Amino acid sequence: MNYQSSIAPVAERLKGKFLLSNTFRILKNPVTFLGELPRCYGPVVHFTLGVKSYFVLQHPDYIKNVLLDNHKAYSKPGATKILRLFLGEGLSTSNGELWLRQRRIMQPAFHKQRIALVLRIINEEITKLTDRLQSFATGSTINLSHEFLQLTIAIISRAMFSTALKKEMDSMIHALETLANYASKWMKSPVKIPANWRIPSNNDFRKNCKIFDDIIYSMIEKRKIYRSDLLLSPHDDLLDMLLDYTGENIEDGMTEKQLRDEVTTMFMAGHETTAQTLSWIFYHLAKDKSIYTKVKEESNNILNNRLPELDDLPHLAYTKQVVQEGLRLYPPIWALVRKPYHDENINGIEIPRSSYALINIYGIHHHPRFWEHPDDFEPNHFTVEKEQSRHPFTFLPFGGGPRLCLGSNFAMMVMQVTVCRLIKQFEFAIAEDYQPEIEINITLRAKNGIQLIKK
Numbered sequence: 001m002n003y004q005s006s007i008a009p010v011a012e013r014l015k016g017k018f019l020l021s022n023t024f025r026i027l028k029n030p031v032t033f034l035g036e037l038p039r040c041y042g043p044v045v046h047f048t049l050g051v052k053s054y055f056v057l058q059h060p061d062y063i064k065n066v067l068l069d070n071h072k073a074y075s076k077p078g079a080t081k082i083l084r085l086f087l088g089e090g091l092s093t094s095n096g097e098l099w100l101r102q103r104r105i106m107q108p109a110f111h112k113q114r115i116a117l118v119l120r121i122i123n124e125e126i127t128k129l130t131d132r133l134q135s136f137a138t139g140s141t142i143n144l145s146h147e148f149l150q151l152t153i154a155i156i157s158r159a160m161f162s163t164a165l166k167k168e169m170d171s172m173i174h175a176l177e178t179l180a181n182y183a184s185k186w187m188k189s190p191v192k193i194p195a196n197w198r199i200p201s202n203n204d205f206r207k208n209c210k211i212f213d214d215i216i217y218s219m220i221e222k223r224k225i226y227r228s229d230l231l232l233s234p235h236d237d238l239l240d241m242l243l244d245y246t247g248e249n250i251e252d253g254m255t256e257k258q259l260r261d262e263v264t265t266m267f268m269a270g271h272e273t274t275a276q277t278l279s280w281i282f283y284h285l286a287k288d289k290s291i292y293t294k295v296k297e298e299s300n301n302i303l304n305n306r307l308p309e310l311d312d313l314p315h316l317a318y319t320k321q322v323v324q325e326g327l328r329l330y331p332p333i334w335a336l337v338r339k340p341y342h343d344e345n346i347n348g349i350e351i352p353r354s355s356y357a358l359i360n361i362y363g364i365h366h367h368p369r370f371w372e373h374p375d376d377f378e379p380n381h382f383t384v385e386k387e388q389s390r391h392p393f394t395f396l397p398f399g400g401g402p403r404l405c406l407g408s409n410f411a412m413m414v415m416q417v418t419v420c421r422l423i424k425q426f427e428f429a430i431a432e433d434y435q436p437e438i439e440i441n442i443t444l445r446a447k448n449g450i451q452l453i454k455k
């Protein structure tokens with residue numbers, strides 16, 4: 001396919017007589033809106049939301065320009081302002097020199113060989129999950145999203161910080177959920193009430209920030225005490241790496257607050273995204289018997305009765321395709337926002353400094369031009385041949401360019417291993433009238449979680 005030929009050097013304006021009706025439509029259901037855009041418009045669409053002007057990019061060449069070729073010309077802007085209240089200046093919300101320094105410090109923790117070491121932890125936590133699932137009676141309805149949240153938080157805390165946080169798990173899940181709901185309501189609301197006003201939702205937000213902070217600071221404190229005993233061997237995990245760089249002031253390394261921001265970011269970035277994708281995948285495995293059977297056969301053939309090891313992962317190719325298809329159909333991060341530092345021009349289209357570039361991940365993942373069955377769960381979208389012939393920026397669940405998700409390999413491994421292990425032991429069914437509804441929180445998720453019946 002010749003992508004260049006489709007590039008039109010004009011940004012189409014969003015049609016619609018009434019500015020307000022567009023605004024309400026977008027805020028009410030941004031994902032439906034973003035999904036419809038590529039079917040009605042060309043590669044770049046322009047619209048305003050309140051006083052803000054957005055250029056929606058839905059062509060891989062334009063997206064590549066902003067995320068990779070010309071990435072230095074853009075920052076991650078105020079869409080993350082509300083998240084900053086909770087995440088501070090962690091890796092996903094920071095910019096410029098601070099971002100670069102932090103990325104360099106943390107990157108080694110995510111190298112492939114290092115991640116390989118955490119496969120044991122992943123397997124142990126999945127065993128705990130299978131034990132929990134066994135305890136449900138046949139025919140009972142299970143909220144799989146909740147189960148996967150527990151799984152992913154436990155894996156991240158053990159893999160990154162060598163602590164199981166068992167006692168704290170429930171309050172952590174509750175605090176993270178409340179914080180995400182708060183941020184999501186704030187983003188969707190046309191009227192932004194300042195976060196420092198003493199109203200109930202702001203008070204609740206502060207209370208839950210404090211609950212979460214107390215858990216994080218106590219985890220850091222315990223580690224500092226441990227490290228002060230020179231006879232004990234180091235954990236050699238992400239927390240140790242961050243503490244090696246922590247000093248009294250920023251010149252010496254990271255401040256205590258920066259350390260807290262990074263640890264918080266890691267929990268926030270890694271748990272829900274992975275848990276939600278797994279939930280949607282199991283919904284489709286329950287829905288489509290032929291896909292279920294194919295994954296199960298692969299898992300039985302490759303693993304027989306043992307636990308997955310690192311060398312097995314490339315052979316679990318169809319399972320990987322299933323995971324990729326889950327990420328395509330339900331990208332947890334459904335759009336990215338960037339702001340140019342100066343007036344920019346992409347292939348003749350002006351992106352003024354005062355405006356925002358909105359990368360329509362959901363739209364491009366559902367674009368009929370790039371996917372044979374854009375709205376169906378079809379793992380064959382990811383055969384080797386199809387992958388090779390596709391523009392890399394048509395599938396970007398983990399973003400792209402230098403700010404590519406730091407945890408992408410880690411998340412892929414967690415999902416692949418979870419799918420191939422659970423499928424060997426469990427089969428789920430869908431209640432007759434059950435139709436999960438997409439909800440936009442910070443991430444794309446299923447409203448009330450994915451509820452399936454244990455067979």
Ligand code: HEM
Pocket residue numbers: 076091092093103156265266269270271273274277331332333336337396397398399400402403404405406407408410411
């Ligand atoms: C299915 C799972 C996941 C998805 C779909 C996902 C998606 C993304 C996306 C789209 C970005 C780029 C944001 C942007 O460019 O504005 C990102 C960044 C990031 N992700 Fe993930 N993520 C996942 C899992 C994880 C996990 C497991 C971790 C860590 C344990 C993690 C840590 C991060 C961090 C630290 C960043 C910021 C990177 C930077 O700005 O340098 N993510 N993620």
